[in-house]
Amino acid sequence: xxxxxxxxxxxxxxxxxxxxxxxxxVSALLKRLxxxxxxxxxxxxxRSWWIMIGIFSGAILLSRTASILFFxxxxxxxxxxxLSLIPTRRADxxxxxxxxxxxxxxxxxxxxxxxxxxxxxIPVYLFLLLPMxxxxxxxxxxxxxxxGTLHWGLMTMVFSLSHAAFFLVLDGARNPAGGGAGLVxxxxxxxxxxxxxxxxxxxxTGRHKIIxxxxxxxxxxxxxxxxxxxxxxxxxLAPHLTPLTLVESLGAGLLIALGGFIGDVTIxxxxxxxxxxxxxxxxxxxxxILDRIDSLTxxxxxxxxxxxxLHY
Amino acid sequence: xxxxxxxxLIVRPLVLIVIGLNIRHRERIPLKGPAIVVSNxxxxxxxxxxxxxxxxxxxxxxxxxxxxxYFLRNRILAWFALxxxxxxxxxxEILGRHxxxxxxxxxxxxNGDILILFPEGxxxxxxxxxxxxxxxxxxxxxxxxxxxxxxxxxxxxKALPKGEALLVPFFCDVFVGKxxxxxxxxxxxxxxxxxxxxxxxxxxxxxxxx
Numbered sequence: 077x078x079x080x081x082x083x084x085x086x087x088x089x090x091x092x093x094x095x096x097x098x099x100x101x102v103s104a105l106l107k108r109l110x111x112x113x114x115x116x117x118x119x120x121x122x123r124s125w126w127i128m129i130g131i132f133s134g135a136i137l138l139s140r141t142a143s144i145l146f147f148x149x150x151x152x153x154x155x156x157x158x159l160s161l162i163p164t165r166r167a168d169x170x171x172x173x174x175x176x177x178x179x180x181x182x183x184x185x186x187x188x189x190x191x192x193x194x195x196x197x198i199p200v201y202l203f204l205l206l207p208m209x210x211x212x213x214x215x216x217x218x219x220x221x222x223x224g225t226l227h228w229g230l231m232t233m234v235f236s237l238s239h240a241a242f243f244l245v246l247d248g249a250r251n252p253a254g255g256g257a258g259l260v261x262x263x264x265x266x267x268x269x270x271x272x273x274x275x276x277x278x279x280x281t282g283r284h285k286i287i288x289x290x291x292x293x294x295x296x297x298x299x300x301x302x303x304x305x306x307x308x309x310x311x312x313l314a315p316h317l318t319p320l321t322l323v324e325s326l327g328a329g330l331l332i333a334l335g336g337f338i339g340d341v342t343i344x345x346x347x348x349x350x351x352x353x354x355x356x357x358x359x360x361x362x363x364x365i366l367d368r369i370d371s372l373t374x375x376x377x378x379x380x381x382x383x384x385x386l387h388y
Numbered sequence: 389x390x391x392x393x394x395x396x397l398i399v400r401p402l403v404l405i406v407i408g409l410n411i412r413h414r415e416r417i418p419l420k421g422p423a424i425v426v427s428n429x430x431x432x433x434x435x436x437x438x439x440x441x442x443x444x445x446x447x448x449x450x451x452x453x454x455x456x457x458y459f460l461r462n463r464i465l466a467w468f469a470l471x472x473x474x475x476x477x478x479x480x481e482i483l484g485r486h487x488x489x490x491x492x493x494x495x496x497x498x499n500g501d502i503l504i505l506f507p508e509g510x511x512x513x514x515x516x517x518x519x520x521x522x523x524x525x526x527x528x529x530x531x532x533x534x535x536x537x538x539x540x541x542x543x544x545x546k547a548l549p550k551g552e553a554l555l556v557p558f559f560c561d562v563f564v565g566k567x568x569x570x571x572x573x574x575x576x577x578x579x580x581x582x583x584x585x586x587x588x589x590x591x592x593x594x595x596x597x598x
Contacts, residue, residue, distance in 0.1 A: 152557075156408060160543060160559040163596035166514065169546075173556050352593050356559060357410045 080140055080248075084316040085257045089133050092265065096126060121361030128359070128368070132264070136257050140244050141187065143260070147241040148183035153365045154233035155179065157356045161346075161366075162229070165222050167215035171206055175230055178202050182238050189245045198235040203227055236373045239380040240264065246388055254317035259383060262310075262317040266329070267375045270306040270336040277301025291344040294337075303333040319387045331382055332375045339374030343367070391472050395440070395447060403440045407433070407547055408559045411441070412591065416537060416564040419443050421500040423567075424536045426524060428517050428585055429506035430545025435473065437544060437560065438504050451476050451496050452504040476503070478523075490527055497531050507581070514545035515597055517585070525577045528570040535567035538581060540588035546597055563588040 078086070099122050107115050135146035159172060178198060185194040207223045240263055244256040251258060278298025286296045310329025314320045320328055343366050347355060356364020403409065418425065425438055435452045442450050456477035459469040469475045476496060479489045493503055505527075507520035528536060543560035565584045571577045 153408070156557050156559055159557075161593075161595060164546075166546075166549075166597055169549075169552065169556050170554065173554060176557060350593070350595065358408070 078137065080255065081137060081257055082253065082255050085136075085254055085261055088258075088261050088265070088313070088317060089136070092129060092133075096122070096129060099125070117361050119361070124359045124361050136260070140256065143244050143257070144183055144187050144241045147237060148179055150365070150369065151179050151183075151234045151237050152176070153358065154237065154369055155229055157358070157364050157366050158229045158233055159226075161350055161352065161355060162225050163221075164225075165215060165218060167213050168210060168222055168226075170213065171209045171222075171226065174206060174209055175202070175226055178230060179234055182234055183241060186238055186241045186245060191242075194238070194242060198230050202230060206230075232373045236377045237369065239376040240372065242380060243383075246384075250387055251319040253315060253319070258317035259379075262313060262328075263332070263376060263379050264372070266306055266310055266313070266332045267336050267371050269309060270302050270333050271340065271371055273305040274298045274302030274333075274337065277305070287341055290348060291341050294341065299337055302337070303330065306333040306336075318383065320383065324386055328379060328382060331378050335374035335378040336371035339371040342374070343370035391447060391474070394472050399436050400440055403433075403437050406555070406557050407437070407544070408557070409437065409441075409562050410559055410592075411562045411564070413564040414441075416566060417441055418502060418535055418537050418567070419446075421446065421449055421502045422497040422531070422534045424497075424503045424505055424524070424527065424531075424534055425539060426505050426507060426536055426581065426585075427539040427541050428589075429508045429511050430514055430541065431511060431548045431550070433544040433548050433555075433560075434506065434511075434541055435504060437541065437562065438539065439473075441562065442502055446502060448474065449499075449501040450474065450504060451493075451501045453478050453493060453506075455480050455510070457481075480509070490523060490530070493527055494530055497527075497534055503527075511545075511550040514549035515542065515594075517589070520578060520582055522574060522578060524581065525574045528568075528577055529574070532570040535569060536581070537567050538565035538584040538588065539563065540565070540585050540591075542589070542592060542594055561592045561594075563591050 103115060103118050103122055106113075107119070132146065135142045155176065159175075164172065182194070182197055185197060206226055210219060210223060240260055243259040243263065246256050246259070248255040254262065274294075275298065278293065278295045278301070281297040281301065282295030284296045285292065286294045286299055307326060307329030310332060311322060311325045314322070314325030314328065318325070318328070343355070347353070354363030355366035358365050359368055362368050420443075425442070427434060427438060435454075439447070439450050439452070452473055452475045454469065454473075454475040454477065456479050459475060460466040460477055469477070476492050478493075479487070496503060505524055507524045508518040509521045512518040524536075528534070540563045541560065543558045546556070547558045547560065548555050565588050568577075568580060568584060571580055
C-alpha cells in the first residue's frame with residue numbers, strides 16, 4: 077500500500093505529527109498555568125491543524141490519485157470562497173459554472189501527466205473561453221471587472237495550486253530520496269512553517285512595519301526572521317525529500333520564504349479591498365480556506381518551476 | 389426511511405460539500421419541538437439547508453409549511469412534498485369564511501413538531517427580502533409559548549435562484565437570531581420579527597450581485 081511513499085516521507089510525516097503533539101501539549105499546559113487567560117483561538121487553531129494535517133496525510137498515504145483529488149478539492153473550496161466573497165454578476169451564473177468545471181479538467185491533466193495541457197489550459201483556453209461565454213450572454217455592464225476578477229480567481233485558486241499536485245506525478249526516479257510526495261511535503265511544510273516562523277519572529281522582535289497599508293501587523297523583523305529560519309530548514313530537509321543540491325536548496329528556501337510572504341499579503345490586500353477580516357469561517361481559529369492557502373498560491377508555482385527547470 | 393436516505397445520500401453532501409455553510413450562533417437553533425423556524429426565502433435550497441441544521445433525530449418532525457397550489461400541482465411532486473419533505477400544505481387563497489388555513493400548523497405544533505416557515509410567501513426576486521405576510525403572527529398568537537427562531541439566509545438565491553435549474557456553488561450564510569415569542573399584538577410582533585431578520589442580515593458581508 078505504501079509503495080509510492082519513501083521512508084524519509086514517512087519520517088517527515090511523523091515529524092509533523094510530533095510537532096502537532098507538542099503544540100497540543102503546550103496549549104493544554106498554557107491553559108492550565110493561566111486559567112484566567114483566553115486561549116480559545118489558539119486551541120481552535122491547533123484543532124483545525126489536526127484536521128487539515130490528518131486529511132492531507134491520509135490522502136498522501138492512501139495513493140497518488142487520492143492526493144491529486146485532495147488538491148482538487150482544496151481548489152474547489154478556495155474558488156468557492158473567492159467567488160462568494162467578491163462581487164459577481166447575476167448574468168454570469170453560467171460562466172461561473174464553467175469556471176468550476178475547469179477544476180476537474182485541470183486536475184485530470186495532472187493525473188494524466190499531460191504537462192503541455194496542464195500549463196496552458198487555464199492561462200490560454202479558459203482565458204479565451206470565459207469572456208466568450210460572457211459575450212454570448214450579452215451583459216456588458218461591468219464586463220471587464222467580471223472577466224478580470226474571474227480569471228484572477230482561476231489563476232490563483234486553481235492554476236497556481238494545481239502545481240502542488242503536479243509534483244506528485246513527476247518522474248520518481250529523479251528524486252529517489254522523496255519521490256513526488258517528498259516534494260509536495262517539502263513545499264507544504266516549508267510554506268506553512270514560514271507563515272508560523274514569520275508570525276513568531278514578528279511577535280517576539282517586530283518593530284518596523286514592512287507594508288502598513290496592506291497588513292499593519294507585518295514587520296521587517298518577522299519577515300527576515302522567517303526568511304532565515306525557513307531557508308535553514310529548507311537546506312536541512314532538501315537531501316531527504318528533494319533532488320536539490322545544497323546551493324539549490326538555499327535558493328528554494330529563499331523562494332518559499334519570499335513567495336510565501338507575498339502570497340500572504342496579496343490575499344490580505346484582497347480582503348482589505350472587500351472589507352472583511354477573514355475570508356470565511358471554514359477553519360476555526362484560522363478563518364477561511366484562503367487565509368490558510370494564501371502563501372501557497374505563490375510558493376506552489378514558484379517552487380515547482382524552480383525544481384522542474386533544474387531537475388526534470 | 390426514504391426520507392432518511394434522501395437526506396443522508398443527497399441533501400447532506402449537497403449542503404455540506406457543494407454549497408458549504410457559514411453558520412453564526414448555531415447554539416440558538418431549537419433542539420426540540422414545538423418550535424417555529426422563520427427565515428427569508430430565496431431558493432428551493434432554503435428548506436433543505438434549514439432541515440439539515442435541525443437535530444437529525446427530529447428529521448421526521450420537521451414540517452416545512454409550503455404552498456399547496458405549487459407543491460401539490462402534480463402527482464410526482466405531491467408525493468415528494470408529502471412523503472419525503474413532510475410539508476404541511478398551506479392554502480394560499482382562503483376559499484370560505486369558515487376555513488382555517490393554519491389549523492394543520494397548530495395541530496403539528498401540538499404534536500411537538502418544528503415548523504419551517506417563510507413569511508415572504510414565495511421566493512421572490514433573488515437575494516431581495518419581500519414583505520412578510522402575517523400568517524406567522526396568527527400562529528404565534530395561538531401558540532404563545534412556542535419559541536420562534538428567526539434565521540437569515542444569504543447565498544442560496546445565488547446558488548439556485550427561482551426559475552433556474554443549474555446549481556452554481558456559493559458559500560451560504562446562516563445567521564440564527566435569539567428566539568422570539570408572541571408580543572401581545574400583531575403589528576408589534578411583525579415589526580420585531582422583520583427587524584430581527586434585518587439585524588441578522590447586517591451582521592455579515594454581502595458582496596454585490598447584480
